[in-house]
Amino acid sequence: MIIPLLKGLAFTLGRFFSRPITIQYPEEKVPPAKRWRGIQYFEKDEQGKTKCVACGLCMAVCPSQCIHIVTAEDENGKRYPLTYELDAMRCIFCGYCEEACPVNAIFMGKTYEWVGRERAPFLMNTEELLEQKKYNP
Ligand code: SF4
Numbered sequence: 001m002i003i004p005l006l007k008g009l010a011f012t013l014g015r016f017f018s019r020p021i022t023i024q025y026p027e028e029k030v031p032p033a034k035r036w037r038g039i040q041y042f043e044k045d046e047q048g049k050t051k052c053v054a055c056g057l058c059m060a061v062c063p064s065q066c067i068h069i070v071t072a073e074d075e076n077g078k079r080y081p082l083t084y085e086l087d088a089m090r091c092i093f094c095g096y097c098e099e100a101c102p103v104n105a106i107f108m109g110k111t112y113e114w115v116g117r118e119r120a121p122f123l124m125n126t127e128e129l130l131e132q133k134k135y136n137p
């Protein structure tokens with residue numbers, strides 16, 4: 001009976017005297033957890049274009065219905081997203097889009113700092129999703 005109590009007390013005291021408790025944010029940043037789901041990014045193919053083949057699975061699985069895709073085909077019959085829009089204001093960062101993607105084109109990134117005074121920057125298109133790749137090497 002007394003041993004679990006002492007163990008709990010020792011743990012609490014250990015935490016109480018450990019330092020630092022806070023960090024000097026924003027100069028210092030906490031590295032995100034391995035399974036952190038931040039702002040999405042598109043993976044690039046060999047030509048630097050998106051790997052997305054506009055299959056629409058991410059759009060179908062998204063519970064917030066915040067992905068909208070218009071599909072097109074090139075001269076070789078290969079599908080690509082003519083427009084790809086992700087409304088990050090509505091996104092709940094569940095990660096279903098990443099899980100559903102059959103070609104590993106979209107991933108949840110590590111970025112967690114994202115503020116703005118207007119809605120427009122949170123409406124991401126293909127170019128902006130490709131741009132996010134640089135924050136997720
Ligand atoms: S993380 Fe979830 S809510 Fe956000 S775009 Fe992907 S599927 Fe939709």
Ligand code: SF4
Nearest residue numbers: 052053055056058101
């Ligand atoms: S990101 Fe992946 S799941 Fe979504 S349309 Fe493109 S290929 Fe399909």
